[in-house]
Amino acid sequence: MIWKDKVAVVTGAGGTLCSEIAVMLAGKGMKTVLIGRTAEKLEATAKKIRAKGGACRIEAGDVNDEEAISAIAQKTAAEWGPCRVLVNGAGGNNIKALTTLTAFDPAELSPEKPEEMRGFFDLDMELFKSVLETNTVGTVIPCRVFGRQMAEAGGGAILNFASMNTYCPLSRVPAYAMSKAAIANFTQYLAAYFAPAKIRVNAVAPGFFVNERSRKYLCTPDGGLSPRGEKVMGHTPMGRFGEAQDLLGCVEWLLDDEKAAFVTGVTIPVDGGFLSTSGI
Numbered sequence: 001m002i003w004k005d006k007v008a009v010v011t012g013a014g015g016t017l018c019s020e021i022a023v024m025l026a027g028k029g030m031k032t033v034l035i036g037r038t039a040e041k042l043e044a045t046a047k048k049i050r051a052k053g054g055a056c057r058i059e060a061g062d063v064n065d066e067e068a069i070s071a072i073a074q075k076t077a078a079e080w081g082p083c084r085v086l087v088n089g090a091g092g093n094n095i096k097a098l099t100t101l102t103a104f105d106p107a108e109l110s111p112e113k114p115e116e117m118r119g120f121f122d123l124d125m126e127l128f129k130s131v132l133e134t135n136t137v138g139t140v141i142p143c144r145v146f147g148r149q150m151a152e153a154g155g156g157a158i159l160n161f162a163s164m165n166t167y168c169p170l171s172r173v174p175a176y177a178m179s180k181a182a183i184a185n186f187t188q189y190l191a192a193y194f195a196p197a198k199i200r201v202n203a204v205a206p207g208f209f210v211n212e213r214s215r216k217y218l219c220t221p222d223g224g225l226s227p228r229g230e231k232v233m234g235h236t237p238m239g240r241f242g243e244a245q246d247l248l249g250c251v252e253w254l255l256d257d258e259k260a261a262f263v264t265g266v267t268i269p270v271d272g273g274f275l276s277t278s279g280i
């Protein structure tokens, strides 16, 4: 990959992981398009990029909105050229799409069930569907829009975001888990479909990296570990949470058309060994 002056699009670029990926790509001389719904979050990433002399543009938009993403793509291509690298980092969970129960409890059938108890039957289906949509369709839409530019330009590389849930669902997060399983499947599908267009499609599956949302589940307000955080740590041989920097080597390699020239359709865990142990 000759990175310099090529266009990289990063969705979720105001977030914990993809802000660092955007900074890394801009540092290689790529013209970086930062997409997310909140311009202020993107502005913070843009500041870091510009401080290092990199080029970027802030494009607020929702990855579920094909019209909005197409408009961004057209504007960017007209001014900067076609997208050659796409990082599909936008995604996440919603607290109301989570259960509080880890397994069925007969109490959830009772009319006197405690208000804070949320089981499978109590899930808000609209929120459930919105998590599914953002984490799946929100990857498919940028692949269609920017993949078209790559196909017209003669090739490119796409990186999707899977998770530990891709391999085996965690308790309490059924919509998120289901959507991240779908990402590995879609990555394989699209890799095969796009191979004749010289577009490689791969995914990373981060282990546990603390972000704004997951901090509430994994940590206590005083910075210690919550019971769920303790469980994660007890199952992570390297004994720590990931830092965004831990992803960069794998991401850089997967996006590099020379170093990963024959690599497509894979999902690579970056997880401190989480998947390598049964925990027993």
Ligand SMILES: NC(=O)c1ccc[n+]([C@@H]2O[C@H](COP(=O)([O-])OP(=O)(O)OC[C@H]3O[C@@H](n4cnc5c(N)ncnc54)[C@H](OP(=O)(O)O)[C@@H]3O)[C@@H](O)[C@H]2O)c1
Binding pocket: 011, 012, 013, 014, 015, 016, 017, 018, 035, 036, 037, 038, 039, 041, 061, 062, 063, 064, 088, 089, 090, 091, 092, 134, 138, 161, 162, 163, 164, 205, 206, 207, 208, 209, 210, 211, 212, 213, 214
């Ligand atoms: N952190 C982890 O431990 C971990 C583990 C496995 C997988 N992942 C995956 O890695 C990716 C990045 O995670 P992260 O930890 O960096 O999360 P994050 O800090 O929450 O960042 C995600 C970003 O996506 C943006 N976003 C969400 N919905 C969007 C939409 N509909 N349209 C456009 N942008 C949207 C959000 O910004 P706005 O709200 O402003 O739009 C947010 O800045 C996600 O796909 C996540 O599921 C994370």
